[in-house]
Amino acid sequence: MASRQRPDARRHRDVQRPLRRLDAVPVRRHGPRDETAGPRRLRRHPRRHRLPRVRTDEVIRASDRVETYYDHARELVDLGGAYTCSCEAGAFSDMKNSGEACPHREKDVETVREEFEAMVAGEYESGEMVLRVRTDIDHKNPALRDFVAFRMIDTPHPREEAAEYRAWPMLDFQSGIDDHLTGVTHIIRGIDLQDSAKRQRFVYDYFGWEYPEVVHWGKIQIDAYDVKMSTSTIRSLVESGDLDGWDDPRAPTLASVKRRGIRGEAVVDAIVELGTSTSDVDLAMSTVYAKNRELVDDESDRRFLVRDGAAIPVEGGPDAAHPPLHPDHEDRGRRDIPVRDAVLVELEDVPDVGERVWLKGYGCVRYEDPVDGEASFVFTDDDIDAVREEGVPVIHWVPAAESVPVTLRTMDGDVSGHAEPSFRDYAPDDVVQFERVGFARVDSVPEDAAEEHVAYYTHP
């Protein structure tokens, strides 16, 4: 994943199996945030976030390890690296911002130790006492000055096993300790946590530990969507009915691209290619499409789909056409498309009167408009040189009768059209390439084939 090799990372090249911990993985948090409610109830990773090649070897819970954090806090206190502080948060912040130490900073270790044990025993209420790491109170970066390691929480932890604890570690302390104890070699985290490493190093220095390699990366934005890639924005559009759901093709979500038939692997490929830049990057959907095309092109059979077609009679030609299911795989067989009396073609494919077009898989026809009658395609029996040498356009078509009504859902809205009769053979989740239109994933197939089928447009 780390395509950018940091100089120090080379040292780890020979490590057999680097242990990586991902901070700020895309775990969505649902429901209102209640700042007073104690450790947030963590949801299981929703299914839609499971991606190929992302494998979790082991899950550890901080709430099972509170005693471990206490032990390290005690050791840190003994090393002179931490002190208990009863400053009101705002007051401390003001002092800190002007580089001033609070009076508690110089307490002796004995007192600190006693007060910390009192924290552990739950003798304080929320807000009354914290344990701070002694960093550098006039460090030029105010973000690093004497940060909080433990604070009191009145609300019991939702897990019964941890419900009795009242003194809880902050993220930087907890994850810093766990990274070392679990042997993490590489930390991959967002740029919002850039200062975490700097804070945690103070703790590591007290303990004499070596800090893991850190790779930071910025936010990823996706082009091609009108809807902002924001959970709250999407949620409100879903709730108001402007989007049909989280998997609406207009929504910039994994659920949406999945429903369109884009493989998770294509998304992973594209994102891995973005690398780990610390600046925000735009993921071009065209890159995702290119990756997906590589995956699906070979196995997607071809069919015709005419969008908003015009019916035009056909005279003088064969009864049916037999184009291959896949141009690169003749062995898969051929389709059988009846012609009957008329075909549907897309409006923009209708030629000028007197001009020829090549109905793909069928043959060349001339568009003729007799003075008193209905304009029609008259079979000309030209051979393929008409296309190769004379520039006759090749277009797709479906029989005017017997074709299958299809709603094609796209990022730009729904399009209705008709697919050739054998489209009935498809089942939900199949991916088809509608020639000259693009790939699509079959979403639903009605009992009665005359009813509307629904397909999701994948990409060109």
Place this chain on the structure above:
RNA sequence: GCUCGGUUGGUGUAGUCCGGCCAAUCAUUUCGGCCUUUCGAGCCGAUGACACGGGUUCAAAUCCCGUACCGAGCACCA
């Protein structure tokens, strides 16, 4: 306000630490050609970038300073 990052073609990326082999890599996009009964694929080709201004140097994408713009942190959230 203080602090920390970042800025290479439309998009992403390599190169920046250790200046020269970088008139800048690769992918994608766009355009054109070949092939193909479309699209796609394949093959060939083209367009297109070192944010700006100074400085150091024989030599700067690379080092230094400044500016602009973007992002992030300065919480008893994770």
